[in-house]
Amino acid sequence: MSATELRLSDLTGRVVRDVDGRKVGRIEELFAELEQHEDGNDYVVTEFHVGSFGALETVGGGELLRHLLARVGRLVGYKTYRVPWDAMDLSDPKRPTLTVRREELEEDQDREREQAEQARAEAKRQHEQQKQANDQEPQRR
Amino acid sequence: MHAVRLAYEVLDAQLIDEREDKCGRADEVLLEVRDGEPPRVAAILAGGPARAERVGRWLAWLGRVLRKIGRVPDGGVSRIPFDKVQMIAEVVQVEVKADELEAMRTERWLREKVICRIPGAETKQDKKVGVP
Numbered sequence: 001m002s003a004t005e006l007r008l009s010d011l012t013g014r015v016v017r018d019v020d021g022r023k024v025g026r027i028e029e030l031f032a033e034l035e036q037h038e039d040g041n042d043y044v045v046t047e048f049h050v051g052s053f054g055a056l057e058t059v060g061g062g063e064l065l066r067h068l069l070a071r072v073g074r075l076v077g078y079k080t081y082r083v084p085w086d087a088m089d090l091s092d093p094k095r096p097t098l099t100v101r102r103e104e105l106e107e108d109q110d111r112e113r114e115q116a117e118q119a120r121a122e123a124k125r126q127h128e129q130q131k132q133a134n135d136q137e138p139q140r141r
Numbered sequence: 142m143h144a145v146r147l148a149y150e151v152l153d154a155q156l157i158d159e160r161e162d163k164c165g166r167a168d169e170v171l172l173e174v175r176d177g178e179p180p181r182v183a184a185i186l187a188g189g190p191a192r193a194e195r196v197g198r199w200l201a202w203l204g205r206v207l208r209k210i211g212r213v214p215d216g217g218v219s220r221i222p223f224d225k226v227q228m229i230a231e232v233v234q235v236e237v238k239a240d241e242l243e244a245m246r247t248e249r250w251l252r253e254k255v256i257c258r259i260p261g262a263e264t265k266q267d268k269k270v271g272v273p
Contacts (some may be wrong), residue, residue: 005183008170009195022143031144034205043223044179085179
């Protein structure tokens with residue numbers, strides 16, 4: 001197994017293209033999670049955020065600024081892609097490439113967004129049911 | 142599980158050692174890219190030269206020249222393995238001793254050669270042991 005070392009700052013801001021050579025955006029952020037194994041724990045990169053604002057996501061890291069950017073982004077058509085580690089080919093770090101097409105990423109994200117919205121709606125419905133039950137309880141007494 | 146945002150939470154973050162003394166900043170994060178496995182976060186680099194490389198090689202070169210002219214020892218780069226990271230919050234706490242880091246070489250030199258010679262200057266150690 002071969003391993004090469006890369007500097008994070010060499011990756012952030014790099015233009016990412018999909019398998020068809022179309023520009024997807026620039027690497028804005030890398031997410032790492034703790035991986036537990038027998039020899040010890042390691043942080044591994046699980047996701048890359050690729051968007052058209054480049055380093056702006058990093059600069060706008062604060063929650064308020066992130067929400068503001070999301071709002072402005074919706075107006076100007078800014079799109080960010082969450083790329084799983086196995087969909088990013090870093091064999092040439094100067095030219096990171098996706099192993100999938102841009103449309104596939106969009107489809108995955110739309111599906112995840114729908115699922116999240118459904119879960120949110122379900123949680124809201126359950127909360128309202130609970131609230132109604134709590135309101136009716138004193139009346140019964 | 143909480144995912145760490147490497148560019149926002151780690152890069153440029155203040156490093157503190159196990160005694161909570163400041164020991165520089167995370168000037169660079171090294172990733173190990175492996176075949177068929179997710180990239181591993183290998184280490185944090187701390188020290189002026191690592192930061193200068195980020196800005197541009199010309200700055201690293203300029204730093205070396207200025208240090209030679211001023212006879213200041215080269216600021217070293219410390220490689221802190223990522224498994225030494227104990228906490229990532231507003232600061233990054235690492236399981237090392239600040240005094241043993243190469244990156245603190247210039248600071249140590251300044252403390253011994255300049256700051257300590259200023260009348261009335263007292264070091265942290267002096268304060269701890271109560272040297273008047």
